[in-house]
Amino acid sequence: MDAGRHPLIEVITNAEVVDCQGDPGNFEVTIHKNPRFVHEDLCVACGQCVDACPQVGGNEFDMGLKARKAIYRPYPQSVPGAYVVDPEACLNFMGFLDDKQRRRLEMIQKLKLKKDPEYTPNILVCGHCMDNCDVDAIDFDMKGEDIHKDVGAVLVAVGFREFDARKLGNYGYGRLPNVVTSLELERMLTAGGVTNGHVVRPSDMKTPKSMVFIQCVGARGEGGRPYCSRFCCMNAVKDSMMIRQHQPEVEDITILYTDLRAFGKGFDDFLQRSYDTHSAEYVRGRPAKVDHIPEDDTLEVFVEDTLGHEQRRIKTDLVVLSVAAAPNDGAIELAELMGIETDQYGFIAKKDPAISAVESTREGIYVCGSASGPQIIPDCVAQASATAVRAQLFLTGHRIEEEEEHMDAEPMELTGPPRVGVMVCHCGVNIGGVLDVDQLVEYASTIPDVVVAQPNVFACSSAGQDELVEMIEEYDLNRVVVAACTPRTHEPVFQETLSRIGFNPYLLEMANIRDQCSWVHSDQPELAQEKAKTLIRMSVARARNLQPLIREKVPMTRSALVIGGGIAGIQAATDLAVQGFPVTLVEKDDHLGGRLARPNLDLLYPNLRSAQEVLDEKIEILNRTDARVLLSTEVESMTGYVGSFEATFKGQANETASFGAVIISTGADLFEPDGLFCYGEMDNVITSAQLEEMFCEGRDLSLGGSAPSSASFILCVGSRDPEGFTGCSRYCCPTAIKQAMELHRKGIDTTVFYRDIRTVSKGAEEMYRQARGEGVLFVRIPPGSQPEVVGGKRAEAVRCFDDLLGRHLEVPTDLVVLSVGMRPGQPETENFQEMLKVPVGTDGFLMELHGELAPVETAVEGVMLAGTVQGPKDIVDTVAQASAAAAKASIFLAFDKVKIDPTVATVDENKCRGCGKCVDICDFHAPELVEIAPKLFVARINASMCKGCGTCASWCPTGAIIARHFTDRQVHAMIDAFFG
Template sequence: MDKPKGSVLVVGGGIAGVQAALDLADSGFFVHLVEKESAIGGAMSQLDKTYPTNDCSVCIFSPKLVECGRHLNINLVTLASVEDVTGKAGNFTVKIRQAPRFVDPDRCIACGSCSEKCPKKVPNQFDLGLSKRKAIYLKYPQAVPLKYTIDSDACIYLKRPGRCGACVKVCPTDAINFEDREKSFEINVGSIILATGFRPFDPAVLDFTGYGKLPGVVTSMEFERILSPSGPTHGHLKRPNGKDEPKRIAWLQCVGSRDINRACHGYCSTVCCMYAIKQAVIAREHASWDLDTHVFYMDVRTMNKGFEAYYSRARKEGVNFHRSRVHSVLPQPPDQGDGLILRYSGEDGELKEQVFDMVVLSVGVETSPEILELAGRLGVRLDHDRFLEASPLSPVSTSRPGIYACGAALEPKAIPLSVVDASAAVLESELLIHEARWSETRKKEFPPERNIYSEPPRIGVFVCSCGINIGAVVDVERVCRYAQSLPGVVFAQTNLFSCSQDAIERIAETIREKGLNRVVVASCSPRTHEPLFQETLREAGINKYLFEMANIRDQDSWVHRDDPEAATRKAMDLVRMAVAKVRRHIPLPYESIPVTKAALVVGGGVAGMTAALALADQGFPVHLVEKGPQLGGNARTLQKTWRGDDVQPFLHDLVERTSGHPGITLHLGALVQEVSGSVGKFSTTLSSGTSVEHGVAIVATGAASFIPRSKRDEKWRYLHGQHKNSVNLLELDRRFMDDPDALSHLKQVVFIHCVGSRAEDRLYCSRMCCSRAIRQALQLKKLNPGMEIFMLYRDIMTYGKREEIYLEARRKGIIFIRYDLDSLPRASLDAHGKIQVDVRDHILQEQIRLHPDLLVLATAAVPREDSGELSQLFKCAVSADGFLLEAHMKLRPVDFATDGVFLAGLCHYPKPIEETIAQAKAAAARAGLILARDYVPAESITASVDQTRCVGCGVCQEVCPYFAVKLDEKNRKAVVDKAVCKGCGVCVASCRSDAITLLNLGNQELMSQIEALMEDDPEPFTVQELS
């Protein structure tokens, strides 16, 4: 192949596309990000909160969007579509068509004057038509790029020139350009990533839902907007009439999903169960009254990390759940009210009726017609559900080499898996074009930093409204005026969204213009937004540590919504404290660490091997550590994927490639014993005594199968280990592989699902067992179609496309009987010593006795007992269930909070093999971000020892979790290795001599903050107010 191109086309600016673009751009590739709308953000930007963490969706997403918009190596092409692709993997020519914006993005400052004056109102699609917007508009307040757009279908002028043009008259920068025309152009890229997402199912075709006819019936996406602070009711829970507050809301699940009749979508949309539970929980939080919430469902699908616990909490908090699909939504007779009647049946067939003020249709997802057309133009195949088809064991590769896909374009999936996919697609691109890394990228150059040592503090304060998040509660103008009065403050200003691109540019401009040398932004959380503002300081030519944030949103406006006056005063306090602290800040050096270009992968299963190969194939040396004597892990016991593809040939190939790869050093029978160092420069000692130097680590240590040990778990035993015909899924797979003929003679087989999962100590779903058990049952039916198979289950978790094997199983005559936790099936021995199983049929409500020749237990996947120790070595967290905890459940699914350490596979959470592969590739891509560089930045806020005070007691050395502090052998004084220090401050707190401090975060700085808090309030409460 000729040398490949070093740039990549990403189609779609939702979370998957944005993640892919950022990962690529940060690892040495130039990215063209093509988005059909006027701004990136996709569906995630429309959501209110995200489950299971209840994070504000746009708040956690916005920093990524802004980064995308500002990234030197991302070319954002909005209002654009891909017309044609020619060429081949490594060198594609892509024709792109871009619709006119009619607003010059280089001139538009997003002041909004145009929109204010525009006389034409049209339904706002961002709010799904629940509100109005103008013909010239911003897609949403945090839009990236933050540039207005003219809707040519609505604009009066564009239809009849001369008739309006109000925007032209008010625009202060002459940005309106009615002469703008459609453009076509070509780009060359090495690979293509499709992140084209989904569209919500339109329930208007299902007349019985009442959607479009009964005003109280809304879709879940509409309800997200109703809950959202930036939505049509500003987050106030209202009925769609915009007036009354709903007292009773119902959610109807599976609208447009798992429906092969009217909706024509046999698949499960995966996300709806959890978003409905979340909406019910959040709606109850929004309501100051006692909101009655009811969810009507078929199976509650809580098959991912934290979901079952979230569901359990929702039930405890009073969300009502009914296992019942409702035929029709009907209006109350007019003389009785304007409510909506739901008639539903209990499992026993008893009919009940309830009246609701609102019914939310939990609509599924589907591929939009434009994407179907695009797939046709690109020559990538679709599957029968009309999603992009991926190879079974290469989950992000489409049918056309060099074109990859990620996220909901492939299958309905939630945000974390879309993010995983995105990184995995990046990895595939890297494997294809890694030779061209850094060949087309540009390098960020910051201006030289101004020396501010001789200057008196010139502090600038920027107070953010965060739309209405802060502005609706806190009087930001008053806070701004107050800030101006504080000592050292020479400038203060309010921003609608301080993180918007124009505001960022304005802040930089102000720093330069006013000669600011300290900056305070009073807005949200430094966790998400500090890096953005710090970079702005650098662009403006001052050291980024001359910065402080006051969190007047999460810690103020959000929690004191009912008391605006007190919230405003608290904001003033927080600003005063931040100003007091930043006054003492000094510029800190930007440390960096040379990267050891090698990786350590712990675990020799599918995840570990996939990650190791993914890195080694790019030329990064890998050390693969496996505690057992051979590679393969849990997959050695896995016969087939859920689709029915054989796993063993794949595994065999993976093992061969791994063992034979010159870039992979195998350490079999070895354990990780000691880890030191940090991102870019780790040093790890193995039990074999070998010491390994590496820049990154990937933990892929797998999981184990549940075996009842405690008395409490005795009920899950089901004669396992006591009767030879009671086996678990792994053992059955073994029998399939060893002697399938013996299985073909079975007459009756009973499967019991959820053995040990979703209860008590293991309040989580093991995710893979439903599909695996059903696949096995289908295999048995294939061996002997006359075999009677019963599956005793609680909720069938065949999410996404897996639903098709659930249907196939039923079609083959496999009988599903549902049980509850309070009436578990019972297994016993009959008079002949044969297994018999008793269960109650959920529909006929009668006891059933089964006589299986084989009883198969779908036992839980449980964390490995030693995974806790390993995670401690890498300073990684473990969740309550014992699985390893990623840095952020939504947006950083393969990163640990510890930089440079990543995770993949079952150690993270139970998952099927294709998800393990995707996650391993994603982990490799994320690790590659570091390995692709020569240096990584080190922490600047580090501990610093005052040698004159240090008494050499050594406590700091003992407590440092990073082994960064050592006592100098000679003079018995503490010394900090700046490259390793993370600035956590444990040593500072432990020092009895007050000898250690953190730069910019030491006692002086903190005390000045506290003193500022205690200062007399310039606008004190009067005695009257206080009483």
């Protein structure tokens, strides 16, 4: 929606790239736009054409579960909102006519000719949609066209398609109606979806009593695809919880899995909730087949419960195949014409799988999201922002330095008693077809303080806007009510018009008589009419109490502070500096690199590149920029808010400086396993970090004994710990496998004790498979138990119950490696929580603004997170996040002022008792208590930090806090007017 409205974004849909020439910075791209047969600029998305269309086609969005017409809108929130004709389904493309149709066609053509003498008749079979379109938006003469664009960079975000489960014939998909894919289930579960959020069996549309999810369909070796699809585990867990909550009639849900890969932030806690609420039974095992039992129309799934050691035949009503992500159709062709490479599966390849977050194999072309392989949403969002900042490199000279200041007219004098004007929109027949607009106009003019009321055919059209302006000027209005559609989409449109003539845009009120009235009560037009009257009356009451508000601007210090010089900080600082923004990078050590620097890390998975080499490359790029790097320096204190943060440094640099935006990339700590698994007691029990250091420095591994001939890894040490950090540390599985292979290749017999192998990153699953193939032994630690290190002065063996074999194993070992998880970096995390009020999540890590949609922003505007300071992640994801943080920071830095939304809370200091309730309840730390005289405290609200939710106003006992634009008085006036 936002993208669709953004003035700098042109959305070309129904189109494909057919050619790409030129060089980075100067690509010439040819786009073929297929005809949609509906003019986007004319269509008002009223939907009358759909009602008129006689032809039914299949609905792709609802996975064929629901039909749609031949002219349609793919889904209700689609952008652009215009409808589209499906040539495959439309009669006009079907090439035959009967007499009736021909007569009809001739009539339409006559009409067309009347309107436009130039009109060349077309062979049209059906014209119902055109007849019913009030704005003449439908045009069957529309041709496909090639559009040429000169662009600096190209971002590839072509996504994925689901694996075609038909290829795994034993599961019966396509043959058995009650075997559905996870995407089909998702469409059913969507509240506005095909079955209104209810799960049904497609065969009889009845609620299933039991369901079975089969995981890894088309992944991890199934269907010839070795990679892990990343999102399917959590999706199945989530679906099971949603279904059990909404439809308790679904009694049993069984999830058949191989490993439960709850690797993302908070995922393990979510999984735990599923265990606690028994939303599903988890059975480890992959089924061989799904059979149909015709007697009672049920399904039977054959599976070995690999932990319970039994063959099970699970009888069920519905089977859901958790289908993996596969490369999208045409991805390979696209890659070819773009001159970029794909990987062995057909996903867009990245330049270097160990470090590249978004780089394709060709400069100037970037890839984000699942186009390069399966991703979870927060990673997609971070990568998307990262591509944006990379693209910026090639757009020099195009950056929007200053916002286009449309020359707002002198503010109009709008004082005095309310003079309200009401405009009632017909919206074609959308409103006018249900409501009696003239009567509404007549009614509106009788409401107190209304000096004029007028109808309009399309208030949002340019003609409508002109009439609004005329009405204001003619009647000397100081309040405007537009009774039309929803303010959520159209308030900005009208506000802009008002601003243009100097009419304060906050003196506008909209009555939503379309979306929430004529559209939803068309079956009861009389009651809809009554409702519309009340809505207008309520809107007038609110309008009378509206206050003009001014959008203030506060200065933006156009420089950024990046705190922490690990790979995240280096990347973020580089990305900002190459755009020309002044950046200061502060690092407490005397060198950059953090965990990547020697001797912390030797080789990177999956391609075993030297970490130091990668790091050196990154540092060199940084050094070529103007970024200021302060080594051996820490941030001692920090105050302020977006636009003007004040930081005081201590260490090598001792100074105070101000910054407009801040990126925190101070990383995480590694868990110290003191006292666990005899660490600290036996010389040959070490952590994965120590092993890496030994690799790095080429030290021998004897650790005071003889050279080891066997080694054991114990995973999840300090992760997924019910007593401590309950989450997954994400990096340890692939790291342990990498290290295990390295030992194994040295001739050391290596065993890995794991809980679930979570090799989700690019190439990691393949590495896992290879490790197993080469002979690394994997033993699963049963849930709730721990392996035990056996020995005297030195570890001699690791003892563990193996629930696959059903007995204890004692694996002799000369070396025990504890794969330690991550912990929030201290004291940094606490310091930033204290100094900048960045919230900390339940896991102890700094918290992002939104787990999925805003993974790098925080509740504190202008403060971004990069890397493991936000939660455990591996290097590629860290780099992506760092670039995303830089992208978000550059949005602030691009302007020399930050606009402050005036619809925030303010305090009447004379009314404030200084009780501090507002301070307690605000999660954005906007209010604070200020001592204005000795022992006299009043609250002040920082408008830059206030998000305008108004919660503090409802908690303020005295009414000192005013939630602007949603004041008590305005709300009360609406309530009173309802019943007035």
